[in-house]
Amino acid sequence: xxxxxxxxxxxxxAAVGLLVPVALVALWWxxxxxxxxxxxPPLGEILESLRDDWFGDRLGSDVAPSLRRFGIxxxxxxxxxVAAGTVIGLTPWLRRAxxxxxELVRSIPAPLLFPIALVLFGIGDGSKVALIVLGAVWPxxxxxxDGVRGVDPQVLDVARSxxxxxxxxxxxxxxxxxxxxxxxxxxxxxxxxxxLTVVSEMRGGTNGLGFRIRAxxxxxxxxxAYAGVLVIGMVGLAVNLLFVAVERRVMRWHRGxxxxxxxxxxxxxxxxxxxxxxxxxxxxxxxx
Amino acid sequence: MTRLVVDRLRKTxxxxxxxxxxxxxxxxxxxxxxxxxxxxxxxxxxxxxLRCVAGLLPPTAGATHLDGEVVVAPPPAMALVFQDYSRSLxxxxxxxxxxxxxxxxxxxxxxxxxxxxxxxxxxxxLADQGRRHPWQLSAGMQQRVAIARALAYRPDVLLLDEPFxxxxxxxxxxxxxxxxxxxxxxxxxxxFVTHDIDEAVYLGDRVAVLSRSPSRVKEVVEVDLPRPRDQxxxxxxxxxxxLRNRIFASIRSEAGSRP
Numbered sequence: 001x002x003x004x005x006x007x008x009x010x011x012x013x014a015a016v017g018l019l020v021p022v023a024l025v026a027l028w029w030x031x032x033x034x035x036x037x038x039x040x041p042p043l044g045e046i047l048e049s050l051r052d053d054w055f056g057d058r059l060g061s062d063v064a065p066s067l068r069r070f071g072i073x074x075x076x077x078x079x080x081x082v083a084a085g086t087v088i089g090l091t092p093w094l095r096r097a098x099x100x101x102x103e104l105v106r107s108i109p110a111p112l113l114f115p116i117a118l119v120l121f122g123i124g125d126g127s128k129v130a131l132i133v134l135g136a137v138w139p140x141x142x143x144x145x146d147g148v149r150g151v152d153p154q155v156l157d158v159a160r161s162x163x164x165x166x167x168x169x170x171x172x173x174x175x176x177x178x179x180x181x182x183x184x185x186x187x188x189x190x191x192x193x194x195x196l197t198v199v200s201e202m203r204g205g206t207n208g209l210g211f212r213i214r215a216x217x218x219x220x221x222x223x224x225a226y227a228g229v230l231v232i233g234m235v236g237l238a239v240n241l242l243f244v245a246v247e248r249r250v251m252r253w254h255r256g257x258x259x260x261x262x263x264x265x266x267x268x269x270x271x272x273x274x275x276x277x278x279x280x281x282x283x284x285x286x287x288x
Numbered sequence: 289m290t291r292l293v294v295d296r297l298r299k300t301x302x303x304x305x306x307x308x309x310x311x312x313x314x315x316x317x318x319x320x321x322x323x324x325x326x327x328x329x330x331x332x333x334x335x336x337x338l339r340c341v342a343g344l345l346p347p348t349a350g351a352t353h354l355d356g357e358v359v360v361a362p363p364p365a366m367a368l369v370f371q372d373y374s375r376s377l378x379x380x381x382x383x384x385x386x387x388x389x390x391x392x393x394x395x396x397x398x399x400x401x402x403x404x405x406x407x408x409x410x411x412x413x414l415a416d417q418g419r420r421h422p423w424q425l426s427a428g429m430q431q432r433v434a435i436a437r438a439l440a441y442r443p444d445v446l447l448l449d450e451p452f453x454x455x456x457x458x459x460x461x462x463x464x465x466x467x468x469x470x471x472x473x474x475x476x477x478x479x480f481v482t483h484d485i486d487e488a489v490y491l492g493d494r495v496a497v498l499s500r501s502p503s504r505v506k507e508v509v510e511v512d513l514p515r516p517r518d519q520x521x522x523x524x525x526x527x528x529x530x531l532r533n534r535i536f537a538s539i540r541s542e543a544g545s546r547p
Contacts (some may be wrong), residue, residue, distance in 0.1 A: 089352040152375050154372060154375040154376055155375065155376070155378065157339075157344055157368075157376075158368075158370065158376050158378075160344060160361075160362055161342055161343075161344060161362045161366075161367070161368040162362070162367070162368075162389070162390035162393055162437075162441060163361075163362055163364060163390075163393040164389070164390070164392060164393055165392065165393065168389070168392050170392075171387060172378070172381070173378065174315070176378070176380040176381075177378075177380075179380070253379050253380040253381075253421060253423070254379070254380075256379070256421060256424065257379035257421075257422075258421045259423075280443060
């Protein structure tokens with residue numbers, strides 16, 4: 001395949017992917033254009049609010065604080081989840097000891113814990129970040145535990161037979177081997193964190209995406225509320241695309257080892273005979 | 289001089305009525321600089337034996353002595369080449385990093401690590417493959433990387449667990465000659481486990497035949513074929529055929545006595 005043809009078919013695939021969204025937007029535009037119901041404002045008004053309000057003052061006053069809470073919350077959840085998951089995964093007695101508690105706490109829908117977070121961390125960002133961490137940490141933690149436990153015993157034998165020091169064993173063998181599972185957990189945690197960012201802002205506070213949408217709704221500014229929902233969608237899409245881009249880079253070896261890289265990026269190698277593709281890591285069910 | 293002594297090694301998995309004895313009482317002596325092959329019927333506990341000798345698996349009774357010391361954990365002078373190269377090389381590292389990794393155990397400084405890894409890769413004919421990843425290489429090349437990794441570690445004793453079982457015949461012959469070459473050049477003491485009788489006779493100074501599980505050493509056959517060995521002329525010798533047949537008969541009588 002020539003480079004030109006490859007670019008052409010990539011554009012073709014992108015065009016097919018855009019077809020449905022464009023059709024939906026057109027339908028929305030056309031059916032809502034003369035609407036005078038405050039529940040279904042014309043799409044034109046929504047886009048005006050998007051441009052004037054959300055991409056105006058609210059970018060700094062509401063979108064930025066939301067992104068900050070989301071970033072801090074997800075970052076803490078990732079660090080805590082991987083750290084605790086690694087320790088628990090490597091320590092059988094600790095796993096047995098913590099499993100019932102973990103199962104109980106993660107079964108509680110995180111939004112219900114918001115009042116407790118409010119009492120513990122006040123009405124500022126603290127309680128919101130705490131809620132995000134409390135919800136997003138579980139998929140990361142559980143996937144890390146499974147990933148660390150699931151490291152091929154043969155690989156551990158290699159590490160032992162060459163007497164690798166504990167730090168090297170953890171950093172160069174165990175964590176990379178668990179990497180694909182951890183990444184799958186992080187990706188679930190990402191969605192949960194975004195959800196809880198908005199939910200926590202709707203429950204209280206003075207700014208943020210959730211707060212502003214709720215305020216617009218209460219003042220019957222439905223077009224602006226819809227525009228806010230669109231912003232949330234865009235933010236979600238952007239962070240997911242960013243995450244996938246980073247993951248594809250860091251986990252390139254994983255696709256390569258499973259024979260999933262495009263042939264032109266795996267110079268001179270055939271699929272090894274008799275080797276079954278490794279199973280795709282699966283995440284335990286999403287938390288709340 | 290005897291380098292490695294396997295003294296009445298016994299391994300039982302589980303306890304009570306469900307217990308399975310893999311090794312009954314295995315005794316072996318590997319002399320300094322010797323290449324000893326171990327063959328046996330399939331499922332006779334060859335891998336269990338090697339894992340016990342390597343210090344990866346505690347035996348139920350008996351012991352392995354390396355230079356007079358009991359092996360309780362993997363000794364620094366010993367390196368292992370596993371059967372399944374696709375699971376023993378680390379796919380997230382380049383070939384070079386895979387080979388250099390064990391040198392961290394000996395706290396070898398970065399520059400020397402790189403030099404020794406490059407030397408070891410050159411010794412197995414992969415000097416220019418260091419920057420690729422294991423999964424970009426063919427099966428035979430991957431097993432060469434595993435051998436290079438063991439060589440860079442500079443062991444005195446090399447243990448190999450059916451290392452060439454999952455490559456094609458042509459590649460196997462090449463790897464056998466590569467092993468003989470590095471064994472002679474580095475004056476290694478080698479314990480080579482295989483199920484391939486031809487391979488054992490071709491490579492070994494002696495061949496130990498295991499009985500079926502629970503295994504014991506049935507006999508140790510002296511291989512008096514001249515060195516250097518050669519894939520064409522060595523295989524064509526009448527003594528080769530005699531040794532091969534003798535060991536084959538010994539193993540078949542084991543397989544036949546299955547209840």
